Amino acid sequence: MLSAQPDWSNLLGVGVAGVSSGVVRWGVLATGGIAATFAEDLRSMPDMEVVAVASRTDASARAFADRFGIPRAYGDWAGLVADEEVDVVYVATPHSAHRAAAGLCLEAGKPVLCEKAFTLNAREARELVGLARERGVFLMEAMWTYLNPVIRRMTELVRDGAIGEIRTVQADFGLAGPFGPGHRLRDPALGGGALLDLGVYPVSFAQLLLGEPDRVQADAVLSPEGVDLHTSMLLGWSGAGASALLNCSIVADTPQTAAVTGTGGRIEFPRGFFYPERFVLHREGREPEEFTAPAGTELRGMQFEQAEVARALRAGETESPLVPLDGSLAVMRTLDAVRDRVGVRYPADDVTPG
Structure with missing residues (x-):
């Protein structure tokens, strides 16, 4: 990726x-x-x-x-x-x-x-x-995470070898709720549960860095309706020698942080990693380096994806190089694999393509 x-x-x-x-x-x-x-x-x-x-x-x-x-x-x-x-x-x-x-x-x-x-x-x-x-x-x-300038700066540093070869990724996104039985997050027909609403962020973060995993393990606590209230994932990349430990929840307010560790250092994101304002780069023998967007840059909005769509349309492109469709497909395959491991099924899973 x-x-x-x-x-x-x-x-x-x-x-x-x-x-x-x-x-x-x-x-x-x-x-x-x-x-x-x-x-x-x-x-x-x-x-x-x-x-x-x-x-x-x-x-x-x-x-x-x-x-x-x-x-x-x-x-x-x-x-x-x-x-x-x-x-x-x-x-x-x-x-x-x-x-x-x-x-x-x-x-x-x-x-x-x-x-x-x-x-x-x-x-x-x-x-x-x-x-x-x-x-x-x-x-x-x-x-929108992929288009956040702080995330893009992080991927440049990783690509340029700032932390060496990636070995682990950790990320979580959980909300305490409560979300009652009538809420859409508890409805299988609406794709309820933590994974598709919140887990998509940690999974997308890990796959931005490492691509699609070749090993997927998962465990979850399910609601009476059959959606996941909390899911833990362990993804593996055999060729890269890397793994990712990811969590999502609709019953617990998790730290919502992320960290990427490599053979030569690590990058840490504070709470709100999925749309961050800063991160800290740690390298052996050096003082920690903090990277932030320039002062006055609005980061908590959807303007970056709006700008990218406009840019692509004006350039006559049918896909964005920053949010490639093959990447979205790969994330959906991982989410499917996680649901398969924990036993979450939606009515749409049983629909035969017409």
Whole structure:
């Protein structure tokens, strides 16, 4: 995964200077909390605007449109997809609907930024990626961690040998909840559980550094509904001689930290590793070095992924080199393997491709 990347400073500002002119017009599909964050953050982006929103009801779409000053609201997905003034669609539904929502857009030739987890399972992910490549339409998973400039600086240091050969990765993401039986995180039909909502971050972090593992072990505590309340994972890379110890939870507030240890040093991230403001590099015989983004850089928003999508579209690219589709597929295969080990199944797993 540590292939050559553009200069990390390219994404330190929220603008998209240096690319061809023209406003990128977004459609937002769904009206939940993450969609609201996306629309709010886009307000600070030059040469971008949300021009349409869709929900399953007219009332929800109209309320969202009124809140963010969006000119058009649709009470169904089809209306948004058919809107000729929409250049790209941000899919913000629960991941149980990603396959259907993103697929509808891609079928119509609409570029898509799709929230994480990319889909419910690897089969659905393969279908989306296959469709995007067949149609030549842009598709990217909204893995904002990969586009964070601090994370990008870390990958450059690792690639340049700052800590030698990676031997271990540790990362965790857990929330205390409580999430009651009626919450979507407890519903198998909605892809509930800790793994797809929170575990996707530690897994993606490890695979950014090491690629897809060839060994997957896992243990979990399951809810009465059959979703994982807490999952521990041990991933292994035989060729690299490396392993990753990862945890996720919806019943415990974990430290939410990460560390990468190599033969020549280690890198440590404080709480909030999945969208960090800093990290510390430790090397034998040297004082610890702290790396941060420049003062004033806004890191807790979604502007970096918005900027990358705009850059790719203006460049005529159908995939992002920073969030490659093959990487998203590999993460979904690992998540499938973890669920297989701990006995979590979703109704969509039993659907036969049509």
